[in-house]
Amino acid sequence: MDLTPAQKILRATAAWLVTLTFVFPIFWWALTSIKPYQATFNDTPVFFDFEPVWNFYEVVLLGMSRQEATGQGGGAAGSGSGYYSLPAIFDSLIVAGASTALCVLLATGAAYAMSRMRFKGQHHFVFTVLSTRMLPPVAVVIPLFLVYRQLGLYDSYTGVVLAHTLANLPLATLLLKSFFDDLPKEVDESALIDGASRWKTFWLIAFPMVKGGVAAAAVLCFVFSWTEFLMALSLTQTGVRTVPVAASSFVTSTGTEWGFLSALGTAATIPAFIFIVLVQRHLVRGLTLGAVKE
């Protein structure tokens, strides 16, 4: 049933309206990060009626003191020295990078075997991997917290990396299995018949064909680790502070510095956004563990 031109315009208007409503909070966040202090706290919302300032980014990302950044005294919110967040961004990069690497390494081999080989209890194995995703993080974090303190892993990179790996492993494994399942079986079967070993078949034939899928799995693991909060909050103190944990500590009982927070929030969203754009095509499959194909 085709739409009349008037209906088309109506539909497009509605579509834009809905989409922009969803994008608005992000726009508002970015706008707040370049608003002067006073404009943020205005009684009626201020849109473009201000001179943009960059002092929040200078403090959050470059470590300038508030005085250096604005050229004036402390003001209502003190020096702003506690808001330097570049170390948190580095911590997030290290944790997300390492857990992604570990996750993909463990998941690729297992996913290949789950897709290509037949073994006893295979169905149960797939199901076990799936049910690991049903583990509420809080149920994992309590034992890990106690054991980490004994082993000296509390507040260490290794500790958070391993926890994040656990959280993302089911996702990576089942997603990669769905990519391997999509490959025609005949291709690697003929390689096997020609005398290639399993390893050779995997490395020279199957793996190159699912490279895109591996990239998609890696990006999703990275983004989930980058945004994870509960585990990072519970298993670290001051030694390792990921961006979400650092950001949440900006809210204090004496008030919140929204300018700094919006600057960090905007800056922390950009890397994840770039990554997600790269795997847009595989996004749905990844988020549903391969159960819905696009």
Add this chain to the structure above:
Amino acid sequence: MNASSTAASTRPHNQGPQRSPFGLRLPRFLTSESPVPWVAPLAAFFLVFALFPLLYNIWLSFHEYSAITRALEPVGWANWERLVSEARTTNAIVVTLVYVGVCLAAQLVLGLAIALLLDSDDRGYGTLRALITLPLVVPPAITALLFLFMEDPQFGILSYVFDQLGLISRSEPILSNADTALFGVILADVWQWTPFMVLIFLAGLRALPREPFEAAAIDGASRLQIFWRITLPMLSKVMAVAILVRGIDLFRFSFAYIYTMTSGGPGTVTETIIYYAWKQTFTFIKWGYGATLSLLTLIALIVICNLFIYFARVRW
């Protein structure tokens, strides 16, 4: 299963010496047909990081940290008895059910509606589909802060809009009012995750075959009839997956919103079971009771998910 004994039995072709691309002799396990070396690292990881916490939680639920002896002391069934009798736990269960139920329903309906709206090949719709995924990449803890900011009674833009529309007065702070606090948190969750539902439904809609729709149009079916009789039933599998995945994730991500926006308050009106378990463990140092609460969540989640998978016939 032993890697070396099963190596050659399944595939006679693999008996000859295997060489890597560089001419080096490969270790035996790489040339064998056994799945063990492929699966073992993952299995080992899960044993250590999933099975062990589960068992440790069970053990913990019969123990409690004692501030006097500074050690874990066995307490028998005390934690489980507390679980059944404590009003605050019952409250947390109710809050969780409301939170999960409202979020799922809102995201399903909104997600499907928006997906139907954006499912077009006309110009510009591709951009819209990309734009609407933006909320998904904002870390939930930062989304929570963003909504805390927008719901501020003095300068928050959402409070301003609600006030202008006459829905919630600005003199009633959304997040510190017992009637609206949970709504304020749910708003953040719905904003962040509705786009996820949109993506799932778009994938589902795009995969539907054209013929039934054309046939129905020729037979003169109305748009509404087509939606109820064809689109919806054909999307049922996608919908089941969406409910399952989102339902599970609601337990992972909701913590960030509640922790950051309300800390379970005012009183306990936004205290979900996950948040309560966390609080018992890390704020009240009741490790045993925290573990008991998290076990309850785990058991409930596994039972509900498996029933759902069985009855909705979700396949992986």
